Amino acid sequence: MIGISGVPAFLKSVLSAPAISALVGSGGTFWMPPQRSTFASEVDTLFYFIYWICVFFFMLILALAVGFLLKYRRRGEEIVVQKSAHHSTFLELIWSGIPLLLVLAIFVMGFRGYINMATPPAGAYEVQVTGQKWNWSFTYPNGYIDSELHVPSGEPVTLVMTSQDVIHSFFVPELRVKQDVVPGRYSRVWFETTEPFEGTVFCAEYCGTSHSEMQARFVAHDPAEFDRWMERAARWWEGMSPADIGATVYQKRGCQQCHSVDGMGGIGPTLQGVFGSRRTFADGSTGTVDENYIRQSMLEPRAKVVQGFDPVMPTFQGRLKEEEIAGIIAYMKSLSQ
């Protein structure tokens, strides 16, 4: 069963030559990334089943075409055409019947694998996911929000996902799962990792300027370690100064995707030296950046957009705790000293 299990041994040995090994994905097979979820081996088995069907039929077509070409190639100017039938119902039935059976098999295998993916088990660990231009936020059952997705390894995890703006798509290659994240509705995806590992959540549905940077760190912990992480993470601001809380929120909640803290331009205004300054807004009015303005900019970001920027910031209404809002204000003050 070399076909089903992946790259055949001889190919692997060829590919292990130093120059070529760089081309082979680390830990995975030639075609597929490493397997880290319970779906992965089934998906890959089907992938390689289809793959060897493709190789077989492509080689068959190629061999026939090249064979006929060499055998019946016109030499010189003499046209030699031998008598032969130009129809055969038998052949037509063969070459539509056999592919039909094969695609039926592929369909059934693909559907069985998919139904498994589409049916989250009861009692799975549930994380709320919000996609927005251009970051992810993950809300854990205890209310803790992070820009990274941490899950317990070896346990089923369900994500309930929605978007603040346009369509995004949750994709972790090692898990072999992908699900669109649509504004105005909830979509669900579930998986169970097979071992602790670190990966990346990619956005797979085009969503504008920083689509390719809409990534989040994915960490599957050993279950005991996951509990310890959660405990630490949920109390992360204890003992921190408000400005440090703000700096952490800035990192964790994706602010840095659009706002710099070093004066550099970006999709949104930089946060450096802003507090206390006067700004001109898109409608021509002006105002001073004070505590109230910063608060409003996070909760109603499109109310007063600074001139020269697009109104693309999503609202954080209900998604930031009071301590975090106060922290951001303190952090911005510290950036203006």
Place this chain on the structure above:
Amino acid sequence: MSTAIGVKPEPDVAHVPSGSNYLNCERGIKSWLLTLDHKRIGVMYLVSTLAAFLLGGIFALLVRTEHLTGGRTIMDADAYNQAFTLHGAIMVFLFIIPAIPAAFGNFILPIMLGAKDVAFPRLNLASYYLWVGGAIFAVVSILINAVDTGWTFYTPYSTTTNTAVIPMVLGVFILGFSSIFTGLNFIVTVHKLRPPEMGWFRLPLFIWALYATAVIQILATPVLAITLLLLTVERAFGVGIFDPALGGDPVLFQHFFWFYSHPAVYIMILPAMGIISELVATFSHKHIFSYKYIAFSSIAIAIFGFMVWGHHMFTSGQSALVNMIFSAITFSVAIPSAIKVFNWVVTMYKGSVDLKTPMWYALIFIWVFSIGGLTGLFLGSLATDVHLHDTYFVVAHFHYVMFGGTVMALLGGLHYWWPKMFGRMYHEGWAKIATLLVFVGFNLTFFTQFVIGSRGMPRRYFLYPEQYTGWHIASTIGSYVMAIGFFLTAIYLIHSLFKGARAPKNPWGGVTLEWEAQSPPVHYNFDGDAPKVGDPYDFERVEYDRATRSYRHKPLKA
């Protein structure tokens, strides 16, 4: 090919017609712009769509060049997003959809039928000007603030981005009417202008393919028109149809869009398959294998093509039941395509395969279309599609089908009918060098993308992880090789217009009626009545004439 380069151009042949043809019967720019001659309209379409191909190709090269590194190479993220959007929109709407039907279909279809023109010559010219109008709108969008939505215009991104979506969408709306007019014209022409002895099963297969295409064009395109109009209304007036912020449903847009755009895939590929049927038969000098199966498979593809749009949306959140149904129907489309490929290959059996440039392209088509079609199996299957959806694997797959399939067939058709259209022979040696460059470049460009895709790189990514760098560089080099091949093609074809040997009536030994017309044809296609038609693939009807190095039709027995 050792013989390829040294081949002398075909010698001038004695019976080359001098005197009037469609190119010189009237002169002046007005005689072109106001022409009702399907051949001139076909030539105008050919030039215009190839110009669109050049423009779309430039954007493709910009995208590929950007990907030489994983970081920023030559442009910023917004420019990149605009570049891939314009590449897709221009290639799909201005080039691939119209190219084969409107350029070769217009030129060849009436002649193949022995008719003087299409059924509605004025509608035909109107269709060309609609194309020009649509192209102007597209260019306006590029000049204002080029659209950055991807060619698919997914909502609510397309209703909220600040780029010029409306001009591009209206351009596509107008192009849709151009496509509908062409389809309507072909359907009526095939029904009403066939000579009496040409029954449905004596139609050349290219005509069957164009007919099936025309049916899709007139049935599916209005849906796109309505969808894009709704999009425009939402964007311009804030009427909530697709944007959930206004009470709309963004996934509804995807249903509407793919209800047209999946059948549109067959608008692109069916005419290409029609060309391949002609090329394989002519250059094997043998009756096409299983005429009826190839003809009916075109119709089957046209019908099934309407029922599979949901396979673009397996991860959109539509229900598992709906996904299952669309997956099952999708696999049924695989069979008619497989039937065609097998029949083409077997047509060569016991034939006399003449490896002229158009046949090279036909063989390349079989190669790339097989890969393109087979890799569709991974995407039709639900469990594997979830992983592969919206990755480079999909990009590679549809380029193998759309670019590999349609463009290779278009190039095959171009080299096949070039002597007929312009009365000149091109240089076989240079043509084969260019063909080889295109073939190698194409596979290098797109095969690499299967690998990065299945390993998990999403499409439409400006920045990419370092592990993909080597593959991206290879892909970009491939695109440059291909570009050199295309420029070489342009050079020797244009050169042939001035210096090429005069083309005989029938340089390849084709049986269909266009090979009984002079090269280039006269204004009304044939002097006097059109010749009688028989079986379009009865190659015993043509005989080789050593003196003129071309073929002659024998008179048809009564």
